[in-house]
Amino acid sequence: MREWIVTVPAPVVKPVRKRKTGKMFQRSPWLNSNDRDHWRVVHPIRAGWRENGATAAAEAGLPQGLLKVRIDGLVVKERQGRYDAMNFYNTAKAAVDGFVDFGLCPDDSNEFVEGPFLLPGERGAAALVFTIREIP
Numbered sequence: 712m713r714e715w716i717v718t719v720p721a722p723v724v725k726p727v728r729k730r731k732t733g734k735m736f737q738r739s740p741w742l743n744s745n746d747r748d749h750w751r752v753v754h755p756i757r758a759g760w761r762e763n764g765a766t767a768a769a770e771a772g773l774p775q776g777l778l779k780v781r782i783d784g785l786v787v788k789e790r791q792g793r794y795d796a797m798n799f800y801n802t803a804k805a806a807v808d809g810f811v812d813f814g815l816c817p818d819d820s821n822e823f824v825e826g827p828f829l830l831p832g833e834r835g836a837a838a839l840v841f842t843i844r845e846i847p
Contacts (some may be wrong), residue, residue: 713845717771719806721837722759725751741788742801748816757805764809773782779846781825782807784839790808799839803827806839814835815843 722742729736784803786796807827809818816823
């Protein structure tokens with residue numbers, strides 16, 4: 712069984728101007744299940760994670776065309792504190808979509824991918840660290 716470790720760094724997020732107050736607001740690079748942001752705010756962040764996922768897969772030398780994989784992920788955040796790692800599933804989903812764009816497997820459906828299963832990681836620069844295992 713082959714295994715690869717891929718680190719997907721957080722994308723750079725541009726500040727957003729609030730309509731009512733006109734103040735600039737710096738959005739976090741994380742897509743959280745608890746957030747209820749407008750799609751225009753979320754879309755560039757999701758696209759950034761997806762693009763970074765495809766780039767990280769290429770840089771890590773992942774193979775293409777695998778039939779079945781299991782993906783486990785660690786959420787690496789800039790600050791310590793309590794958080795629910797599974798709330799960042801939307802972020803991990805975008806990165807896994809980038810792996811599929813790269814060609815890791817034909818699709819990210821249950822037929823080809825188990826996971827991603829998320830756990831809290833150590834403190835550091837915002838990133839997702841994935842362990843990808845080929846399932847025979």
